[in-house]
Amino acid sequence: MNQELHESQFASRIRHVLDQGTSNLDQKAVARLYQFRQDALCRQAAPVAVLSLAGIGHLATESLHSHYRGILAFLALVIGAMGVQFWQNARQATELAEIDSALLADEVSPNAYTDQGFIEWLNHLSQQEEGSEESLPQ
C-alpha cells in the first residue's frame, strides 16, 4: 500500500513535468493537430439513439436474494399448473365441439333425440334386430 502511494506520488510529479512538455509544442505541430481535429469533426458519425434499462439483467441474476428466488420458483410452478389446467379444458371443449359437429352433420336432426317417441322407436328397432339375430340358425 505504502509502495503504491510512493509510486503514485512519483508518477504525479512525472505527470506534472510531462504536462509542461505538451504546452511547449512547436507551432507547426499545433497547427497540424488543429487541422486534423477539423477534418475529423467533418467526418463525425451521426449519433445513434441509445436508451438502456440498466439493471434488468442484473436484477435477474445477482441482486435477487434466495428468499425471493424461492417465491419466484413457486409462482412459476403455479403459473405452469394453471397453464396445464387451461390446456386440458381447451382440449375437452374441442372434443365436445367435434361431437356437436358430428351430430349436426348427421341426417337425423338433433331435435329428434329429445323426442320420446323417436327414442322408443329406436329401442323397439334395436330389440327387433336382437330377436332376429337370435332366431337365425347356428
Add this chain to the structure above:
Amino acid sequence: MVHDPPFSIRIFFLASRPQLSDFLASVERRAYKQALFAVRDEDTALDIVQDTMLKLSEKYGGRPAEELPLLFQRILQNTIRDFYRRQKVRSMWTTLLSSFSSGDDDDSDPLETLPTDSTSRFGNPHGSLEQSQVLAIIEKEVEKLPARQREAFLLRYWEDMDIAETALAMGCSEGSVKTHCSRATHTLAAVLKAKGVEL
C-alpha cells in the same frame, strides 16, 4: 463494487460536435507526445494522431461522450501497434532487435523493448538542471521504457485512467497493468536518481 440499481433508466448523452471537438482538443497534444515517445518521428507521430482522430470520429463519433476517452486511447494504442507491425515487415533489423527483448510481459508485443541506456547525456548528474533539461531527460527516459510499460504508465498516470480502464485500453489483464506501471515507475525513479534529477 458499485452496482446499478434495479430498473433504473440510464440515459446516455451522445457526443455532439462541440463535445467531440472539446474532447479532441483536450487529448490531442498528449496523444501526439505518446505517439512520439513510441515511434520517435514527428511526422509519423502526427500521422498516427490523425488516423486516430479520423477513426474515432467516423466510427464512434455518435457514441456517448463518456465513452470517448477509452475509445480514443484504444484506437491510439492499436494505431501505434499497427505502425510497429508495418515497421517489422519492412525492417529485418527491427525483427532482430525485438527477438532480444526482455520478455517480461505476459502478452508482450514483439517489437516493444529497447535497452535502457543509463549513461547520462545531460552533463554533470550532480548539478542543478534547468526545467527544460529536466523535461528533456524525463521525456527521453519515458521514450526508452519498454513499450508496454510506457503505455501502461502513460495511460494510468498521464491520462488518469484507473486500472480497469487501462487494462481495457491495452487489451490485457489488470494484473499486467499493475506490473507494467510498477516496473516503469521504478525504472524511471532509478534512472532519474542516477542522473541527479530531483522532482
